[in-house]
Amino acid sequence: MIDKEKKISRKLAPERSARMVETIFGCKWSLTVFQLLASGVNRPGAMVRSVDGLTTKVLNECLTKNTRFGILERIAYNETPPRVEYLITPFGKKFIRILDELEKLQKEISDEAAEQE
Template structure:
């Protein structure tokens, strides 16, 4: 083999998905929002009423991040009064499963290093 022939190229972390995980874990409410959605609480007002300490402003910021990443979709209904609901996308289901795996891994790490 010649010196300038390489079998492998340098592998780097997947930038966008790594940033998504970091952003979601950095948002202290995203995991709570996923829990609410899993329990069929998908309207913002109901979410705020269901979680002590969660404000409308912070929830809206959290929901926007999740919609921008494609984890959640926002459904707006043309009704009076206006109705908005959030739902997990197919991509979001995959992403949440990965977060669940990270949580399980954290449990194993905690057991191993205690």
């Protein structure tokens, strides 16, 4: 008699998206940058002026990383002086929703741990 049971194949972590989440959470400024963009601050100079401790060098690295992932879009205007703005892409909005859910999960975990103490 042949066993006709279905077998479930091993589930692997989604490689690219997992790496993106790890990289974004690894950058301590990414979430702050997303918050700035959501509040309408989309120019790098304004971002640096809005947050204590954020340097131009670190901000540029963060913006470049997020642009490479497709979370942000860089718009350079052909003006003098040069003007650059960043926007959250449609993909970025989906990705940020996932980050928001992870933040909610962390709050629930922290609240439960506090109740047990």
